[in-house]
Amino acid sequence: MWMNRKWYIILALATVVIVTSAAAxxxxxxxxxxxxxxxxxxxxxxxxxxxxxFEDGLGVSCNFCHANAANGHGLDFVSDAxxxxxxxxxxxxxxxxxNKRWLKNKHxxxxxxxxxxxxxxxxxxxAFPDAxxxx
Ligand code: HEC
Ligand code: HEC
Numbered sequence: 001m002w003m004n005r006k007w008y009i010i011l012a013l014a015t016v017v018i019v020t021s022a023a024a025x026x027x028x029x030x031x032x033x034x035x036x037x038x039x040x041x042x043x044x045x046x047x048x049x050x051x052x053x054f055e056d057g058l059g060v061s062c063n064f065c066h067a068n069a070a071n072g073h074g075l076d077f078v079s080d081a082x083x084x085x086x087x088x089x090x091x092x093x094x095x096x097x098x099n100k101r102w103l104k105n106k107h108x109x110x111x112x113x114x115x116x117x118x119x120x121x122x123x124x125x126x127a128f129p130d131a132x133x134x135x
Contacts, residue, residue, distance in 0.1 A: 064084055064127065
C-alpha cells in the first residue's frame, strides 16, 4: 500500500512536469520572424509589448495586425499576411528613431517605461490617430 502511494505521487509529479513543459512550448514558442525587436527577447517581454504597448496603445486586439491561422484555429503570429503588421514595423522603427535621434535616448527599447515617445503618445488608444480631434 505504501509503495503504491509513493508511485502514485511520483507519477502525479511527473505528469505535472510534462504537462507544464508542453504548455510552455505551445503558448510560447521561440519567435522566428522578428525584424525590429531583438531575436533574443524573452517571451514575457514580447507578450507585454504586444499587449501593453500595441493592444492598449492602439485600442485594438491581436487580430488587428495578426492574420488568422490557415487551419482556422487562432492566429498565425509568424505570418506577415496582414498589411497592418508591416505598418506596425514601420511605426516601430519611426518610434525608435524619434527617441534616438531627437530625444537623445541612446538605446531606445520597447517595453522600457523610460521611452519618451511610445505608441500611446500619438495613438492614445486609437488605431487611427486624428490630428483634427482635440480630446
Ligand atoms: C499593432 C500591431 C500588433 C498588435 C496589435 C499585436 N502584434 Fe504581435 N507583432 C506585431 C509585429 C509588427 C510583430 C513583429 C515584430 C518584429 O518584426 O520585430 C509581432 C510579433 C509577434 C509575435 C512573434 C511571432 C514570431 O514568431 O515571429 C508574437 C508571438 C505576437 N506578435 C503575439 C501577439 C499577441 C499575443 C498580440 C495580442 C496580445 C499581438 N501580438 C498584438 C504587431 C502586432
Ligand atoms: C509620432 C506619432 C506616432 C507614433 C509614436 C506611432 N504612431 Fe502609429 N500612426 C501615427 C499616425 C499619424 C497614423 C495614421 C497614419 C495615416 O493616417 O496614414 C498611424 C497609423 C498606424 C497604423 C496604421 C493604422 C491603419 O490601418 O491605417 C498602425 C498599425 C500603427 N500606427 C501602429 C503603431 C505602433 C505599433 C506604434 C508604436 C510602435 C506606433 N504606431 C507609434 C502616428 C504614430
